[in-house]
Amino acid sequence: xxxxxxxxxxxxxxxxxxxxxxxxxxLAALLEHHRVVVCVGSGGVGKTTVAASLALAAACIGRRTIxxxxxxxxxxxxxxxxxxxxxxxxxxxxxxxxxxPGGSLDAMMLxxxxxxxxxxxxxxxSPQVAARIRENPFYQQLSESxxxxxxxxxxxxxxxxxxxxxxxxVVVDTPPTQHAIDFLEAPQRLLRFLDRGVVRWFVSxxxxxxxxxxxxxxxxxxxxxxxxxSATGLKTLGQVSNFFNEMSGLFDGFExxxxxxxxxxxxxxxxxxxxxxxDEQVLGQVDFLIGRMNALDxxxxxxxxxxxxDGVLGPEIEAAGDEALRAGLEAALAPLVPGSDDLVRRLLExxxxxxxxxRGDALRIESFRDDLGAAVxxxxxxxxxxxxxxxxxxxGLRGYLLATTPPSP
Amino acid sequence: xxxxxxxxxxxxxxxxxxxxxxxTVAIATALLAARRGRQVxxxxxxxxxxLGTGLAALRSLHHPPDGIERVRHLVIEGQAALExxxxxxxxxxxxxxxxxxxxxxxxxxxxxxxxxxxxxxxxIWYEASGREGEPGAPDVVVVDxxxxxxxxxxxxxPQSAAEAFGVGLVRRExxxxxxxxxDPLRTAxxxxxxxxxMPVSETIEMLDxxxxxxxxxxxxxxxxxxRAPCSEAEGALVERAAGVAGVGxxxxxxxxxxxxxxxxxxxxxxxxxxxxxxxxxALVRLPYLFSEEFGxxxxxxxxxxxxxxxxxxxxxxxxxx
Numbered sequence: 001x002x003x004x005x006x007x008x009x010x011x012x013x014x015x016x017x018x019x020x021x022x023x024x025x026x027l028a029a030l031l032e033h034h035r036v037v038v039c040v041g042s043g044g045v046g047k048t049t050v051a052a053s054l055a056l057a058a059a060c061i062g063r064r065t066i067x068x069x070x071x072x073x074x075x076x077x078x079x080x081x082x083x084x085x086x087x088x089x090x091x092x093x094x095x096x097x098x099x100x101p102g103g104s105l106d107a108m109m110l111x112x113x114x115x116x117x118x119x120x121x122x123x124x125x126s127p128q129v130a131a132r133i134r135e136n137p138f139y140q141q142l143s144e145s146x147x148x149x150x151x152x153x154x155x156x157x158x159x160x161x162x163x164x165x166x167x168x169x170v171v172v173d174t175p176p177t178q179h180a181i182d183f184l185e186a187p188q189r190l191l192r193f194l195d196r197g198v199v200r201w202f203v204s205x206x207x208x209x210x211x212x213x214x215x216x217x218x219x220x221x222x223x224x225x226x227x228x229x230s231a232t233g234l235k236t237l238g239q240v241s242n243f244f245n246e247m248s249g250l251f252d253g254f255e256x257x258x259x260x261x262x263x264x265x266x267x268x269x270x271x272x273x274x275x276x277x278x279d280e281q282v283l284g285q286v287d288f289l290i291g292r293m294n295a296l297d298x299x300x301x302x303x304x305x306x307x308x309x310d311g312v313l314g315p316e317i318e319a320a321g322d323e324a325l326r327a328g329l330e331a332a333l334a335p336l337v338p339g340s341d342d343l344v345r346r347l348l349e350x351x352x353x354x355x356x357x358x359r360g361d362a363l364r365i366e367s368f369r370d371d372l373g374a375a376v377x378x379x380x381x382x383x384x385x386x387x388x389x390x391x392x393x394x395x396g397l398r399g400y401l402l403a404t405t406p407p408s409p
Numbered sequence: 410x411x412x413x414x415x416x417x418x419x420x421x422x423x424x425x426x427x428x429x430x431x432x433t434v435a436i437a438t439a440l441l442a443a444r445r446g447r448q449v450x451x452x453x454x455x456x457x458x459x460l461g462t463g464l465a466a467l468r469s470l471h472h473p474p475d476g477i478e479r480v481r482h483l484v485i486e487g488q489a490a491l492e493x494x495x496x497x498x499x500x501x502x503x504x505x506x507x508x509x510x511x512x513x514x515x516x517x518x519x520x521x522x523x524x525x526x527x528x529x530x531x532x533i534w535y536e537a538s539g540r541e542g543e544p545g546a547p548d549v550v551v552v553d554x555x556x557x558x559x560x561x562x563x564x565x566x567p568q569s570a571a572e573a574f575g576v577g578l579v580r581r582e583x584x585x586x587x588x589x590x591x592d593p594l595r596t597a598x599x600x601x602x603x604x605x606x607m608p609v610s611e612t613i614e615m616l617d618x619x620x621x622x623x624x625x626x627x628x629x630x631x632x633x634x635x636r637a638p639c640s641e642a643e644g645a646l647v648e649r650a651a652g653v654a655g656v657g658x659x660x661x662x663x664x665x666x667x668x669x670x671x672x673x674x675x676x677x678x679x680x681x682x683x684x685x686x687x688x689x690x691a692l693v694r695l696p697y698l699f700s701e702e703f704g705x706x707x708x709x710x711x712x713x714x715x716x717x718x719x720x721x722x723x724x725x726x727x728x729x730x
Contacts, residue, residue, distance in 0.1 A: 042427055042428070043427035043556065044427050044608075073606050279428075280702060280703055314658050314662065316657070316658055317658060320659075329660065332660045336649055337646050343639055343643050346639055347638055347663050350638035350666055350670055351666055353699030354669070354699065356699055356700055357699045359701055360701035360702050364702075
């Protein structure tokens, strides 16, 4: 992505909150007309908070909405009334938020481990097999920390929330990842892993014999396995083999459900919303993400540019030089502060610092907007004081997202 | 190495979640170690990424910064490391090729839990410890750890492996690696965070995990610390000036931005307080850098800040006995 300096922030901007990005109306329409909204973005950009606020906004315009959050900060989780265990939707009260009749909000937090256990419970042929799977160390590793496991479970939960028919709109937060693209690709990686080659090798045709049968299968395989075993020790691979043997009946279901969700994700009534911040590192990944999304037939339908730094000075100050600013400030402060030189210096330094940061943000956003094109609505949200962590905070954020005036608390 | 001087070890792991400036701190750490005359190997593990780019930007400056000539860059990927390792234990090329091309090998690599992480950390161990005394061997390895799983997956893996693999070479190797990682004289962990709720919570969790794994206590680096431009009393006066009827936009803007920064500083101080309760008072603080973009000049400013903050911390620890 290019960040040409020549593009300078020519248009004057002020600190009026609504619709700084001009996409507020577009985002409102998006919430009104879709069945699924998936919030994607790399970690640290406020994705969970924006997802919750979008869900709140949808509920307030009269839609029955649920937000599936992944890893909310404690205070946000508390104010949504969700906990880490159980995958249970909880109603969020909308009192005092001027919600239209008919709208409702539920919140649910993804319980990754619990989701896997549920899945095994539901599909295992007998309680004994389910128990054996749960105790298998490889299963424990898979369900807790295998790359893509969380993403896969988010996709599984999305499927069952939509299938339940209880909600008009499901808003999904996605797991915090280094790269925003991981949410789209990790489930597929996991599926590939659970699916073909691996399972074939570890599941023996005769069922219970598993790993030891594999070792004597033929000379080449036997040789390779002995080499790999001598390098690694057998214990672990035996567990993997047992796991696949127990799970082998379940995989057809995986594939089928996964295909259904992939269909759902490329449905016309599903919208992907990118949450980003105007940092080099974040925006540097976005081109790639958008390209991949288009290739997967999951086009981006909205962008929330979050955490934009305040440094808007107004034309009068932008035009003035350091000397003029110093004189102006000294004149104002002198009657109140004796010997204000040093204070004035610090205040101006702070002003210039904010100005530089905001100018960088503006340049990066402008360049990003050029690349994005006009068809995708973009809203700008300033870096808000403190963390947004309660319903009033979310409602305030909603004002920026939908370009409406924030309600007074 | 003396306790409290993470730059003196053989292996420095820089961990932290995405967006807190982990790579920036890793580059600064590498430069500072190099400025002590040490040969540094800077490692990243998720493909060529920000670490390589950042180092290259410093190298291509018209006046490359002091120390950069002693920093080498290496990308370690699990599968490649595994293949290199298998090449050592299966020296016949033809057999090796058959292994790599076989379906069972692919399946094995995909399925064996944590094997790739183990191989990555094994390769890091080899660079940090296994080549000691060889010409061209680095004096210190700085690892920009992956952001996922709090970057601890790599540090945890050798111990899990030593437990999971009952016998064989991997177990032996894993135990040797565990030995290096647990040795506070050779290994240091820098835990990078910003003074915000989520990163601080995760850092506190990470400190607990590190303790459970008997790894050396991390040096906590708090990045992007805001500083109020004026005292509370001064702030009140500025507010009064801004409240005078007919005052121009200059004074109101200045007051707003000062208030803004003071609030950030205050919110950050609360989070730093939470960290101090867990990690003690010996935190390292790096300033929030206001700039149009983050490039080599900012990286170098941060390097200097890290250098003096670490020196100050060492002094404080010495005085505390």
